[in-house]
Amino acid sequence: MTAHTHPLGVVAQLDENDLREFDEDLRGDLIFPDSEEYEDARNVWNGLINEYPAVIVRVNGASDVARSVTFARDNNLELAIRSGAHHQAGSAIVEGGLVIDLEEMNTVRVDAEKQVAHVQPGTRTEDVLAETQQYGPATPTGSAGEVGIPGSTLGGGIGWIRRKHGLGIDALRSVEIVTPDGELREASPDHNEDLFWAIRGGGGNFGVVTNFEFELYEVGPIVQALGIFYPYDAAEDVLETHRQVMSDASEELTTILLSGHIPGLPPMPDELAGTDAVGSTIPRTSSTATLPSVLTTRNTVPIA
Ligand SMILES: Cc1cc2nc3c(=O)[nH]c(=O)nc-3n(C[C@H](O)[C@H](O)[C@H](O)COP(=O)(O)OP(=O)(O)OC[C@H]3O[C@@H](n4cnc5c(N)ncnc54)[C@H](O)[C@@H]3O)c2cc1C
Known part of the structure; x- marks a missing residue:
């Protein structure tokens, strides 16, 4: 057994022969807690997640994935799948387990x-x-x-x-x-x-x-996008207007309604920084038409 350590301590003990065979079978790379790439490779989008896998397999093909699945199973290692590493809960990484990192399979x-x-x-x-x-x-x-x-x-x-x-x-x-x-x-x-x-x-x-x-679907050629935010105390009015407009809007118009605290960061409008707001982001793909005027006027603070 070889201990794979990190400055914070031992992350895992794995059999050296098993690991050598595993490595020989792979086209991709193994990244251990003492490897240079480890810190970057264990990072995920949610910066609050701070976990230390035993090994990260940077796979290069489906055969590497299959081999990693069987290695994890044979060695009782919990397995995580890392693609964009964007999951809010940080499920792309796992403490003490094996991570299948797919980032290099990207065509x-x-x-x-x-x-x-x-x-x-x-x-x-x-x-x-x-x-x-x-x-x-x-x-x-x-x-x-x-x-x-x-x-x-x-x-x-x-x-x-x-x-x-x-x-x-x-x-x-x-x-x-x-x-x-x-x-x-x-x-x-x-x-x-x-x-x-x-x-x-x-x-x-x-x-x-x-x-x-x-x-694939044809879109455009014109793609319009708009973000509109209103002070939170207008929420009732905004939601009701939104419901009415969308009930007979073209299917090419999609909206996402948001409510929350506005950070003082681009692309949010400075006027609303630090306040609670309700708003909608609205893209539309079409050949000619414009956005309904009710969505583009009335106390709006456009952000894009
Ligand atoms: C800022 C932000 C914006 C977002 N916007 C949207 C949005 O507009 N629309 C939307 O639908 N979602 C959105 N999401 C949610 C997003 O869909 C999830 O976070 C999603 O898991 C990210 O995919 P990922 O490949 O980066 O996942 P990862 O973090 O890499 O993996 C998360 C989980 O997905 C599964 N998984 C990943 N890859 C594979 C694979 N190859 N095979 C099998 N399972 C796999 C695994 O269970 C894994 O634990 C958003 C999230 C954030 C943080």
């Missing part, structure tokens, strides 16, 4: 003729849209550019074109997934249908997705 391949995109799990919203927009279409993704595709899609995937095209899981045609027995499987409406049903909302509980196939 996006667009098939313009079939109107689909093949997306690897190390990608974020901004990576996928950058590639699909070379051809014009888009697929429903998270609304923030840095959100990871896997976690957001497998949790549903709430994005900017959802009123017309639905959630991320509605655009999902198939996945390749390594299941807990270490097998690589396809799941789609025609293969392993029950597994396909389960992952569309079931998060990382059924395996590690190594490839997503998404349907």
Whole structure:
């Protein structure tokens, strides 16, 4: 047994021979608590999360993922899946366990003729849209550019074109997934249908997705976006107006209503810094039309 230590203490004791064999089987890299890359590799979006995995496997392909799943199982290591590392609860990392880090599996391949995109799990919203927009279409993704595709899609995937095209899981045609027995499987409406049903909302509980196939939709060519915030005491009026406007608005218009304390940070308006506010962010994709005037006037403080 070899102890893998960190300045704060021993993180894990793992068998040296097992580790050597594991390392030899991999195309990717093992990162230990005493490796130079460890601090960066264990960081997640939520800076309050501070956990120390025994080993981080920076995988390079589905075979590395399968091997990591079996290594974790054989060594009784708790397993975490890290794609965009954006989950609020920090579930991409695990204390004393094994992390499958997919960040280097990050290609996006667009098939313009079939109107689909093949997306690897190390990608974020901004990576996928950058590639699909070379051809014009888009697929429903998270609304923030840095959100990871896997976690957001497998949790549903709430994005900017959802009123017309639905959630991320509605655009999902198939996945390749390594299941807990270490097998690589396809799941789609025609293969392993029950597994396909389960992952569309079931998060990382059924395996590690190594490839997503998404349907693409035409958008634009004009994409408008606007953020409007009102003082919190106008909330009742804002919510009622919002309800009325959206009840017969075009499906190309999507809104997200927000309420909360406004930080004094861009792109929030200085006038509202430190106050409570209610507001809406509104993107719209269309060929010609403009935003309904009721959403763009009346005591608004536009932020974008
Ligand atoms: C600022 C902010 C904005 C957000 N905006 C949106 C939004 O607009 N729309 C939206 O839908 N969500 C949004 N979210 C929530 C987001 O969907 C989740 O945080 C999501 O988990 C992030 O995905 P990730 O790949 O970065 O996850 P990670 O943090 O890498 O992983 C989180 C979990 O997802 C699962 N998972 C990750 N990768 C895989 C994989 N390859 N195979 C199987 N399971 C996997 C695992 O259970 C893992 O523990 C937002 C979150 C934040 C913090």
